[in-house]
Amino acid sequence: xxxxxxxxxxxxxxxxxxxxxxxxxxxxxxxxxxxxxxxxxxxxxxxxxxxxxxxxxxxxxxx
Amino acid sequence: xxxxxxxxxxxxxxxxxxxxxxxxxxxxxxxxxxxxxxxxxxxxxxxxxxxxxxxxxxxxxxxxxxxxxxxxxxxxxxxxxxxxxxxxxxxxxxxxxxxxxxxxxxxxxxxxxxxxxxxxxxxxxxxxxxxxxxxxxxxxx
Numbered sequence: 610x611x612x613x614x615x616x617x618x619x620x621x622x623x624x625x626x627x628x629x630x631x632x633x634x635x636x637x638x639x640x641x642x643x644x645x646x647x648x649x650x651x652x653x654x655x656x657x658x659x660x661x662x663x664x665x666x667x668x669x670x671x672x
Numbered sequence: 673x674x675x676x677x678x679x680x681x682x683x684x685x686x687x688x689x690x691x692x693x694x695x696x697x698x699x700x701x702x703x704x705x706x707x708x709x710x711x712x713x714x715x716x717x718x719x720x721x722x723x724x725x726x727x728x729x730x731x732x733x734x735x736x737x738x739x740x741x742x743x744x745x746x747x748x749x750x751x752x753x754x755x756x757x758x759x760x761x762x763x764x765x766x767x768x769x770x771x772x773x774x775x776x777x778x779x780x781x782x783x784x785x786x787x788x789x790x791x792x793x794x795x796x797x798x799x800x801x802x803x804x805x806x807x808x809x810x811x812x813x
Binding site: 633634635637638641642646647649650653 | 679743744745746747749750806
């Protein structure tokens with residue numbers, strides 16, 4: 610699954626650590642999701658969507 | 673400090689692991705002191721000789737608790753990957769060596785209690801493989 614996490618984070622000038630703290634996960638988790646090595650669970654995907662104030666489908670894209 | 677290092681599940685894992693390891697070493701020393709060389713099986717000797725096995729079981733519980741208590745799903749995924757690699761390596765090695773012992777009587781016999789330390793060693797191999805594959809998961813102990 611592709612995602613726009615890195616772009617959205619860059620637009621807000623957030624570091625991976627900043628986003629990780631906001632989500633309550635490790636920086637490694639944010640890095641793994643951004644690079645497509647790990648697909649988040651639905652609850653975590655909803656938390657990400659809430660933080661960016663966007664619908665999930667605006668962040669996560671089909672392959 | 674990253675969240676990986678300050679995750680309470682890892683802190684509990686380290687403390688529990690250290691306590692169980694110390695108890696395991698103490699129980700091995702106790703068995704060495706109490707059970708004489710070449711002793712015949714007696715109830716007391718059997719209990720003392722089996723005591724370290726209890727702490728091996730507790731180590732398995734410590735590792736299971738880590739997987740249960742880790743609230744970060746990616747770190748849990750990494751730990752599960754490491755455990756799967758360790759299990760695969762250990763099963764392959766013990767299976768292959770056991771068959772080789774069967775066919776080659778001159779081959780040194782590996783005592784069965786080495787299986788658990790071998791699994792722990794294989795966990796380190798799992799850590800290296802996962803780290804090399806991800807390039808960013810090495811923070812987990």
